Amino acid sequence: MPSSTKIENIDLLIIGAGPAGLAAAVEAQRGGISNLLVVEKGPSHSQMIRTYYKEGKRVDAQYAGVEALCFGILCLRDGNRESYLAMMDYVIESSQIPVRYNTEIWSLAAAPGADAFDVSAASGLRYLAKFVIVAIGKMGRPRQPDYYRHWMAPTSWWLAVATARRNMPKC
Numbered sequence: 001m002p003s004s005t006k007i008e009n010i011d012l013l014i015i016g017a018g019p020a021g022l023a024a025a026v027e028a029q030r031g032g033i034s035n036l037l038v039v040e041k042g043p044s045h046s047q048m049i050r051t052y053y054k055e056g057k058r059v060d061a062q063y064a065g066v067e068a069l070c071f072g073i074l075c076l077r078d079g080n081r082e083s084y085l086a087m088m089d090y091v092i093e094s095s096q097i098p099v100r101y102n103t104e105i106w107s108l109a110a111a112p113g114a115d116a117f118d119v120s121a122a123s124g125l126r127y128l129a130k131f132v133i134v135a136i137g138k139m140g141r142p143r144q145p146d147y148y149r150h151w152m153a154p155t156s157w158w159l160a161v162a163t164a165r166r167n168m169p170k171c
């Protein structure tokens with residue numbers, strides 16, 4: 001790695017600015033975690049919804065037979081694609097959730113000797129994060145073989161998620 005690579009220290013790094021990542025960010029922020037960052041590979045939030053929902057598509061809070069009880073701050077109401085996107089625009093702006101777009105995460109591993117995760121983006125940015133929430137959705141990447149193996153390394157992704165969950169402070 002070039003010595004000029006910039007490393008940012010973050011308390012909570014959330015990967016993916018879809019509904020799950022943004023809801024986690026709002027909850028964490030209200031819980032008092034201020035040094036947090038959401039990183040999103042697309043140029044705007046909710047890429048999956050922008051890509052796969054047709055214009056005007058109805059969005060149901062209770063979806064696919066699952067009763068979604070909301071215990072948190074961000075509760076989805078019945079609406080459509082556009083009302084959902086507008087609500088998330090409002091949430092990001094009014095809560096001042098820091099979201100870094102065009103930042104695709106490629107690897108995540110326990111940082112040797114540090115009580116943190118070493119997270120690298122395709123852009124070359126690196127983060128040292130105390131906690132990580134992976135919210136890349138079912139269609140999230142990496143899935144491609146050339147870097148898939150990095151994510152499946154013994155000290156990587158799943159361990160990171162498990163550790164982050166275990167250590168997450170009660171807010």
Ligand SMILES: Cc1cc2nc3c(=O)[nH]c(=O)nc-3n(C[C@H](O)[C@H](O)[C@H](O)COP(=O)(O)OP(=O)(O)OC[C@H]3O[C@@H](n4cnc5c(N)ncnc54)[C@H](O)[C@@H]3O)c2cc1C
Pocket residue numbers: 015016017018019020021039040041042045046047048049052053058059060061062063103104105106135136137138139140141142
């Ligand atoms: C056609 C269709 C209709 C649906 N209708 C409904 C409905 O009416 N009601 C309902 O409740 N649910 C509906 N769903 C399901 C709902 O869309 C998903 O459950 C929801 O989007 C999942 O949210 P998420 O945040 O977990 O993941 P996603 O919405 O997939 O968001 C993940 C985000 O992570 C980003 N990302 C991925 N990989 C990386 C990476 N390596 N680095 C950085 N960022 C990354 C993506 O760009 C994306 O923005 C529907 C789904 C589909 C496909």
